[in-house]
Amino acid sequence: MLTIKLQSLIMNNQVKLDRYKQELAKIYSQRSQNYDESKWHSQITHRLVEFAQIQPGDKVLDIATGTGHVAIEVAQLIGDDGRVVGIDISSGMLEQARKKVAQLNLKNIEFQLADGENIDFPANSFDLIFCANAFPLMADKAATLRLWSTFLKPGGYIGLHSIAETGFTGIVVLEKVLENHGINLDVFHLSNTVNTIEKYQDLLTQADLEIISVEMENHGSYLSLEDTKKRWNLVYYPSPGNIPNPLTQLSSEEIEQMKAEFEEELEQLITPEGIWNNGTTFLVLGRKPVD
Secondary structure (H helix, E strand, C coil): CCCCCHHHHEECCEECCCHHHHHHHHHHHHHHHHHHHCHHHHHHHHHHHHHCCCCCCCEEEEECCCCCHHHHHHHHHHCCCCEEEEEECCHHHHHHHHHHHHHHCCCCEEEEECCCCCCCCCCCCEEEEEEECCHHHCCCHHHHHHHHHHHEEEEEEEEEEEECCCCCHHHHHHHHHHHHCCCCCCHHHHHHCCCCHHHHHHHHHHCCCEEEEEEEEECCEEECHHHHHHHHHHHHCCCCCCCCCHHHHCCHHHHHHHHHHHHHHHHCCCECCEEEECCEEEEEEEECCCC
8 A cells, every 4th residue: 555654744743835835725624514615626637637548556746745636536536456546734624525435435535634745655656646736735846746746656647626826716816906905915826826737838848758648728708796706715825935914014904905906897897797707727737658
């Protein structure tokens, strides 16, 4: 069975995280109870699994597994001879994932509390490595991708999904309002991430991975005004360059003013169908060369 070297990663049943990731783990644990209510998450994770070349018996690592969308679908495809390891920094998300696995009585899957940027598996362990929706949250994307590639067997694949720069209309509007007040929270690292096909291709090349495919897809849909307004909560998301969060230095009146401006901007986008959410994403597949 594939196992993480827990003695170097976990102390007192907790992952050793910097402050940025501690805050990130806390936020996702708070979201874990209703995370699966979003149809978008299951839609894009299914596309990532569909995009990859999964075979019965594959050994698969799912990084930032969340509530197990990718890991569980993969486990049902690879059969009893395959194995899935799902890792996440959020204990709350993993608790939900384990509940779903128990209900489905899946025996070929395990979950571990671990940081995707600081893991230590034997080289050439996995046929496939997935990371759905969380790659933009990695602090050092180039180094992280190189690390993951060492765990791949020759001929193995890394499959990534991430949001494009204009993927979420609410986030685009939010960042615009914050920038008008001189604040750059770098929500989901959209202003400092791999936001073009060429950048993804370059990252794969730096990790010595063959470029199989880098595609953009649109999963757009109309959202209600109230649902789009909930994007305001992203102002409390951490990023490596913003610890502590700049909003902690502002008065409650200043924060309420920015929130009001955000909602006013959204109200200008309303149509009879709702607010159009672009939903533009990247699907990325790289392969480790065969020696």
